[in-house]
Amino acid sequence: MLRNDLRTLWTEPRPPDAPARVWRDWTLLAVSLGGVVLEATLRENVVWRPVAVVFAVWLCLLSLWRRTRPLAMVTLAFGSVILLQLASLVAASREPVGLDTGAVVLVLVYALPRWGSGREIVLGGAVILTAFALCAVTGQIAATEQVGGFVFLLLPGLIGAAVRFRVTGRERQLEQVRSREREQLARELHDTVAHHVSAIVIRAQAGRVLAGADPSAAVEALEGVEEEGARTLEEMRAMVTALRDRGAGAELAPLAGVADLERLVCNPGGRLRVDLGLAGELDTLPPAVDAAVYRIVQESVTNAMRHAVDATEVAVRVTAERHTVRVSVRDNGHRTGRGRAGYGLAGLRERAALLGGKLQAGPGAEQGWHVEAELPRGRTESGAHPRPRR
Template identity: 80%
Template structure:
């Protein structure tokens, strides 16, 4: 078990989309250089002042590459610390060299488990522990202070690992949400296609029964339609069965659509007034699009009920145009927290993308929260796929 865990850690890749450099990197560099200047000017008991200043400036520069080269930066920083420690012991025993601003090296300890691969974490962690142990042993200080100093050195690494675990867990949950949304859409598409294919099979069977005068060519064609339709239906059922999670039963009820919005907007207890407006030809929407419109309104109204503080009204507008359907849901409440997209909105955005549309969600210009979606009536109009006319 332990060997498997170590192998998994060793092969762990780096987190994707690590930013190369952001504003706070330059702010950290400026703060570090300012700290070096202040210490060099104001501290009187600095040993080897030019060396200490140059060494600390070097440490302040290394965090600029901590996300893209975490192992290299840790090796350079702690290798330099080790060399300086050895030099100080040889030339001036028991006298530490360096400035307090050199504590910026703790940023590299954090960045290693946060942005490094498993191999980099193992190798870099070995370097940190080795150099830290050497420094702790060579300093003449009480044992308690040595232990506290060593723990203080490793603590940023623990924080970095915890942050990475949290972000990875959220990404995994988002992937599961997207997967479930794809599965639900596949079920709805399956129900739609199955209906038309079943009708095709029935018509073909009726054509065989009603064919008179033994039109062999027509019967042959009808037999081909029947055979192809039955095969398509069977393959579609097998595909959706493979997409479903084990133990999840089929939903026998048809998916809700625009026709069910009137019932949806009757909120429990009438805590919120929901103003529903429907415009255009919404009766002939493709089933997948019809269900998507309902899901967007349902999730948006539910979010307003749960998260909109002091909200009194939700305005829902669904407008069908020649080529697109636009959905807009606004509330007049306040949002608490950081306003990060929840799993529901992530699923809706995935569904809109699969249908060839877009979905945006965020604070409104005046007050409240606004969800806006634009969905094509025919997927071919946005993706370039052909679609047969019925």
């Protein structure tokens, strides 16, 4: 068990999309360099002042690459600490060499487990422990102070590991939501295509019966249509059965769409009134887009019912244009700044992206929470029959 855990840690990759530098890095650099200047100017008992100043500036500069090169920065920083400690030992210096502002090295300790790979964390941790052990052995420091110093050095690393665990956990949950949304979309596409393929098979069978003693070519063509349609339906069922949870049936079900929105918003027990507005040609939407519109409205209205503060109404607008369908859901509650959108909206973003559209959600400029989506209408034939209203 322990060996497997160590192997997992050793092979753990770096977190993706580590930012090279942000404004906080330059602020940290400016503050730390300012601290070096002040301490070097005002402090009197500085051992090896020029060396201490250069060493502190060196540590401040290394913090700029702590995310993209965490192991290299830790090695350079604590390797310098080891060399400086050895030089101090050879020179028999009674006082430690360095400035208090050298504590900026703690940001490197934080960055190592936060942004490093498993291998970098192990190697960098070994360098840090080596430097600490050397300082503890060569310095005349009481055991209690050594324990306190070790905890002080270890704490940023624990915080970095905790932040990484929390962020990684959320990313995994988001990925699970995206996967479930892809599966749901695949089921809906399967049900729609399977319905049409079933119709093709039935028509092909009818055509073969009617052909009778007619030209053999027509009969062969109808047989080919029937065979190909049956094979497509069988393969489609097998593919989606593998995507679904075990035990879930593969029976075909009608997809909820725009035609079901009126029934969705009729909720006498809800605490909010839902104002539904439909505009444009919404009867000939592709089934996937039709189902996506319903899901967006459903999730957004549900979120408003649960989280809108002091809201009395939710305005739902679905507008079909020539090439796109726009969905807008807004409540009139207070701006809560709810921060990150939930996993439900993350799934809807994934669905919209799969269909070639986009979805945005956040606090409104003046009040409430707004969800805006734009989906491509898709190609519809001029002779397409509108979907029946359920």
